[in-house]
Amino acid sequence: MDKIIIKNARANNLKNVSIEIPLNKYIAFIGKSGSGKSTLAVDVILAGYYKSSGDVIVPVKPVLFKQKVAVASQSCSLLKYITGKDEIAHNDLTIYDYCRNRSLLNLSQEDIHFIVNALCMDNVRMDCDISTMSLTLYNKVRFMKLLINSDAKLFIIDELCAGMMFEEATNIAQVYSFLITKGFTVIAIEHSLPVINAAEYIVELGPGAGRNGGKVVFSGDISLYRNTQSWKTFIESYKQVADTSQGSKRNLKLALIKYNNLHISDLKIPLDGIVAICGGMASGKSSLLEILYRASDKSVDAWKNREGLDGEISGKNYIRRPYIIDQTPIGENSMSTSATYTGIMDTLREMFFSSEDNRNVKLSKSDFSCNSTGKCNHCRGRGYFDSEIDDENVFVPCEKCGGSRYNDRGNSVYLLGHNIGQFLALSCEDAYALLNENNLNNSVKQKLGFLKSVGLPYLCLGQPSGTLSGGESQRIKITKELAKKLGDRCLFLLDSPSKGLFVTDLYDVINMLKMLVSKNNSIVIVDNNPLFIQNSDWIIYLESGKPVYEGKPKDMPNTIKKRLGIEVEL
Structure with missing residues (x-):
């Protein structure tokens, strides 16, 4: 079989997505933030391979790469990081030397040199400390580690090029194209223009984000996509320049x-x-x-x-x-969410505790806390379980509470037609609209307005920080x-x-x-x-x-x- 088959996918915000995606192609998943790109790639395709569901058929083994936002803090040589062994690297041993002495994807020395050169890693030595690397180099090293150690034929790559210059991203796109010639499939989840432009096949999710996304609005060859309004809007947007400030002499x-x-x-x-x-x-x-x-x-x-x-x-x-x-990442533990970090959760607990419905039920404030008596005992208030696949965390909702984090008692009180678990499952946009419709002008509404203003209308209040x-x-920190x-x-x-x-x-x-x-x-x-x-x-x-x-x-x-x-x- 030469294609991935997906039927009626409904993970997160996906709306009964059915699609066939060709293999042995360089594919770009694109769309607005929160449109469902990562959900389709990770929660459906990657997870579907391991679940062996009849609704998701993935004929080849996938591997996931997600860009890290911070360099590893622990001191470690590049050689040890890649091999996991306490080997001593010679001072003059480069990553190219290391790769050509091993069977990297069964590639020739010339092929290996092309990849290392395109990644601008020619002079990276195996004895260098990864904790001293720049973030861009660290992520490139992680990508090379994946190529060295993986036996997968499908690479799902989530924003490797984020933060890179146009020229650097163009080089990465050349590596993706090269991998296709060697029999691999690449799914690049990207916003980077050169990476999208170099793809052979486009899958666009949308049309919006959150509840307004989750649909496949385009699926086909890049040549066809370049004739769409979406592509024209994409290109024209890069040319728009707003008025700049006059600044000062300071x-x-x-x-x-x-x-x-x-x-x-x-x-x-x-x-x-x-x-x-x-x-x-x-x-x-x-x-x-x-x-x-x-x-x-x-x-x-x-x-x-x-x-x-x-x-x-x-x-x-x-x-x-x-x-x-x-x-x-925001927060320092597995219980952290955008609601807890911004302080929305504190006000929300008070709102449910003081609600008219609770006057009859008489729950305590701790019953509205997923850290206390209100927590689901199965997941201990986390709302999910995480498992590691190919060195990346994949989050699976708790089957007992459905990801709400709360037990039946905590979810028994309703405010504006929602219990606290349901409220936390709302997107910022929907929660703001709900408060606005009921003329509730409080700090929760103000903070939701800020989250909307920085491009996060799709974000669910109870979404785990780790996801x-x-x-x-960063945008949550800004708000x-x-x-x-x-x-x-x-x-x-x-x-x-x-x-x-x-x-x-x-x-x-x-x-x-x-x-x-x-x-x-x-x-x-x-x-x-x-x-x-x-x-x-x-x-x-x-x-x-x-x-x-x-x-x-x-x-x-x-x-x-x-x-x-x-x-x-x-």
Whole structure:
């Protein structure tokens, strides 16, 4: 059989999806964030292979790759990381040397060199410590580990290219195309334009997100997709540029800085606008963001943050407080959700406890807590069980509570026609509409409004934090800050805010950033997304730890524009 067959898939927001997907093709799953792409790929295709259901037929073994949002914290050599053994790597042994001495996918030395070269990993040594790698390199290493150790024939790759430059993503797409020539199938879940453009076959989920998604709106060859309105909208969206702010004459100034691989002789960061730091792998982007935070910190322990920072940094008096908003997971335990992290859960418990229905039932506040007496005893209030498939976690809802997290007693009280488990299963958009229809203007509605404004209308309130992408986690952190009374003169530092966002969703985050600027705040982002770059007020482009361009987006040299995918004709 040369195709994947799916009948009436209803996982998460999928609406009876029936589709046949060809094998031995480079396939791109695309659509808005929350449209059902990952659900179809992971919860249906990957899980369907192991469940052997008649409704899902996957003839070849799949393997899943998901981009990590943080580098491994534990020190470990690359050789040990790949082999799992305490082997000592020779100083001059590169990953190419290692691969060509083994049977990597039964490829020739020439083929192996092509892959390693396309990933820009020619000089990566097997004795290097993975904890010191840049995030982009770390994810490329993880991808190579998958190629080295897996016996799968179907690669499901979830946003490997997120955060990469156009040029880097183009090289990754070439690797995907190459794997097809060797008899493999690639399903790339992506928002990256060069990865989508290079695909042979497109599956678009939509038309919207959450309850408005879950349908296959296109399935077919890329040549046919290029004639659709969706493709035309996709391409045109990258060319739209909003009005930039005028900024001010106030700047942060850095001089004689040496930190990690970053070497800055003289650099200015204009305030009261949006500054985008861009560049390739290991160019120093995240290091520069870290310097700005540590230098601007005015907390009690700020002096500790500045230890190890040499050079001169001026203009810090223009900043009242810095906020660094990264993509690491929200919450610190398995009970964490977007509702608990944003504080919505506390207010929600109080609403159910004080409800008219509870006056008769008389449950305590702890009965509305999935950490206490209200929890489902089968899953202990988690709502799901997780299992590891190919080094990736797959979440399966609890069959007792159906993923609600609560026992029958906790779910016995109703508010606005929903018990607490049902309320947490609502999307932000639906929960907001429910409160609005019933004229409830409280902090829950306000926070839901913020979640909608940053492109998360589809997100379920009770969704486990572990299932969120890095981009989703970051945007939830943004809403938590927006819900506070921030004041002005804050410096917001964001690492790759475009990650996980479909092109039409990017404007939600851009508009949110501009709203913060309008309140006399400053934004610095690390991002290689062409739309973010063109809608920034100032660009800093780094290469090999040094700034090679500072200025307005429109004045960038054509060579840099090409690498970033700006004004590129497809």
